[in-house]
Amino acid sequence: MLPSRRRWDTQPGEPAAVLLASSGAPFSRAATRRARELAAGGPVAVISILKVYGSAFGLPNPGLMPTRREREEQVGIVDRAIRDLERQGCAADGQVTATRSAGRAIAKAARARQVSYVVMDALPATGIRKVIEGEVAAIVRRRLRGAAILDLVGAPSDPQQAGRR
Numbered sequence: 001m002l003p004s005r006r007r008w009d010t011q012p013g014e015p016a017a018v019l020l021a022s023s024g025a026p027f028s029r030a031a032t033r034r035a036r037e038l039a040a041g042g043p044v045a046v047i048s049i050l051k052v053y054g055s056a057f058g059l060p061n062p063g064l065m066p067t068r069r070e071r072e073e074q075v076g077i078v079d080r081a082i083r084d085l086e087r088q089g090c091a092a093d094g095q096v097t098a099t100r101s102a103g104r105a106i107a108k109a110a111r112a113r114q115v116s117y118v119v120m121d122a123l124p125a126t127g128i129r130k131v132i133e134g135e136v137a138a139i140v141r142r143r144l145r146g147a148a149i150l151d152l153v154g155a156p157s158d159p160q161q162a163g164r165r
Helices: 029-039 068-087 102-113 127-133 136-144
Strands: 018-022 044-051 092-099 117-121 149-153
Touching: 018 029, 018 068, 018 102, 029 044, 029 068, 029 117, 029 149, 044 068, 044 102, 068 092, 092 102, 102 117, 102 136, 117 136, 136 149
Parallel strands: 018 044, 018 117, 044 092, 117 149
Antiparallel strands: none
């Protein structure tokens, strides 16, 4: 089922075996393949984050909200992932979530969908973005607190290089 484009849709609540998550970057083929493998015939939920850049004095500011082009790009990313999973014989549905905190939204979706695994591409934050936002994977791992296993695709296999994986 492809994601809808209505503004105030509720979050899907049907249980899924695996959550394929992205903080806004396109999914790699390895990540979709890994999600299908971990699902073992069960459904896969796909989520991509639409970045909200902040608020002004606690109120929404149109200049800080995502643009239509950014929204359409995220819907396209989720559509492609769903099509790839369905082509491989796996049931999938997806959503695009607009939020300021990607890690919090991914962990919340994982708990709501009662998944066993969260699959993400290992895309380390660099520069000032790391200072401001932190590592999304680390935030997801901390917020899940063992409710699901975080599987980073493309992470270095050497624990010394990976830091805390």
